Amino acid sequence: MSALVWTAVVSLAAWCWLLLCQGFFWRTDVRLPPLREPAEWPPVWVVVPARDEAAVLPASLPSLLAQDYPGRAEIVLVDDGSTDGTGELARELARRHGGLPLTVDSPGEPPAGWTGKLWAVRHGIGLARARDPEYLLLTDADIAHEPDSLRALVAAARGGGFDVVSQMARLRVASLWERLVVPAFVYFFAQLYPFRRIGRKGSRTAAAAGGCVLLSADMAGRARIPDAIRHAVIDDVALARAVKGAGGHVWLGLADRVHSVRPYPRLHDLWRMVSRSAYAQLRHNPLLLSGTVVGLALVYLVPPAAVVAGAVAGDAATAAVGAAAWAVMAGTYVPMLRHYRQPLWLAPLLPFTAFLYLLMTVDSAVQHYRGRGAAWKGRTYARPGALPDEG
Structure with a gap:
């Protein structure tokens, strides 16, 4: 078996684990319980x-x-x-x-x-x-x-x-x-x-x-x-x-x-919203950044790449495994699209969106090392390790 099909198998395994073992994150039924009025309403x-x-x-x-x-x-x-x-x-x-x-x-x-x-x-x-x-x-x-x-x-x-x-x-x-x-x-x-x-x-x-x-x-x-x-x-x-x-x-x-x-309304607006804090989410750690980039590529980008490469090379196994991983990925995204009342044809486009998020995360790190990270409404914040501890 080729390296690509093995990589696709790992991606499919990752999606099976996410589907069943990551707290059923893809379900959208965690909502406030029905209202039960207390005997006394607190201030x-x-x-x-x-x-x-x-x-x-x-x-x-x-x-x-x-x-x-x-x-x-x-x-x-x-x-x-x-x-x-x-x-x-x-x-x-x-x-x-x-x-x-x-x-x-x-x-x-x-x-x-x-x-x-x-x-x-x-x-x-x-x-x-x-x-x-x-x-x-x-x-x-x-x-x-x-x-x-x-x-x-x-x-x-x-x-x-x-x-x-x-x-x-x-x-x-x-x-x-x-x-x-x-x-x-x-x-x-x-x-x-x-x-x-x-x-x-x-x-x-x-x-x-x-x-x-x-x-x-x-x-x-x-x-x-x-x-x-x-x-x-x-x-x-x-x-x-x-x-x-x-x-x-x-x-x-x-x-x-x-x-x-x-x-x-514009990609620039959304890009700024995500990139201003994405590297802070990774604790400004280059190793976590590298792992995130590799993880996003393996989980979200490998499945469509395997489908295309398998189809071009006539490798049915690679294409089939990639398609299976892509289908699981799209299936887990469908409940969120329904929650937002969006058309379900957007589900197979999740790899494209994930690639955008990968670029936003890398850009967040680049802006941080240029001294422009975590900037919002005229203020730029240093990472916590660079701040004095007030106890």
């Missing part, structure tokens, strides 16, 4: 860090103001040095729409060792302590919530005994590039962090989706959030790890009624 403080978000606030902030929550709830929008009038627009939206009480405040520039978002979150949590909430909802400025979102999150946390309940917001899928890249982004995330494993007590798998995180205020104190993760670029995963490290229970699933309103 909640909603923290919205925002930097230059005037373009998306009119589509997102009114949805928070309109939350139908039976208990006491308040919102603080923490304006992280915006230059586009984000803070004043938030106040105007609150005056116009009414609803939950809104406070707009600013923490000033973050000190060394802090990302801007987490410095803003710290400020918001600090303001919340005076109100003594039981839960904190950390939600991004580009996330819109259906009116019952807060009620469902709190009921799930209370009913399931969770310290964190997080939902992966439904991202916008409108342009051609969004159709190709966005469902795959969530698919790859679930492959790295299978949702079923995250919710299992005793499991070391930890992740959250930063756009929608309901966090127990008591656990925030015990896990020292956000101070313990102050330099994290991928702050949602870091938060979940800190909570699990403190003995907490985390739940993460897909959302139907929580949406991102931020558009990524």
Whole structure:
């Protein structure tokens, strides 16, 4: 047997293992449980860090103001040095729409060792302590919530005994590039962090989706959030790890009624979203980068390459093994495409999308070594090992 057919066999074996042994990551049925109302609704403080978000606030902030929550709830929008009038627009939206009480405040520039978002979150949590909430909802400025979102999150946390309940917001899928890249982004995330494993007590798998995180205020104190993760670029995963490290229970699933309103119409926009943090996900480790590139090539690129090479060379065995691996790959992608209401003919194109992600990951490393890694809205963050330890 040729080296290519052996490589295709290894790829097929990898896909069989992923299909059966990686927490059934490809299933999309991990959703919030049916609403079971608690006897008493606890107070909640909603923290919205925002930097230059005037373009998306009119589509997102009114949805928070309109939350139908039976208990006491308040919102603080923490304006992280915006230059586009984000803070004043938030106040105007609150005056116009009414609803939950809104406070707009600013923490000033973050000190060394802090990302801007987490410095803003710290400020918001600090303001919340005076109100003594039981839960904190950390939600991004580009996330819109259906009116019952807060009620469902709190009921799930209370009913399931969770310290964190997080939902992966439904991202916008409108342009051609969004159709190709966005469902795959969530698919790859679930492959790295299978949702079923995250919710299992005793499991070391930890992740959250930063756009929608309901966090127990008591656990925030015990896990020292956000101070313990102050330099994290991928702050949602870091938060979940800190909570699990403190003995907490985390739940993460897909959302139907929580949406991102931020558009990524061009490939450049999506490329920037992924590449700004991809190398941070690999802990800025060249060996992990090399392994990731080889792994992506073996798992996603070898199957179609084997089909084409086998067909050209008349090697039926190579083509058949490659086709089998490709079919398993496409089959695991179908549930995510259905979740995003996308045509199923996109499933066989997953190798192309994976190749784009491979290039984005390499570009993330290149930008890091050029001193432009983890750049977002005018700030560039150093890797954690380069920062002083504040204890």
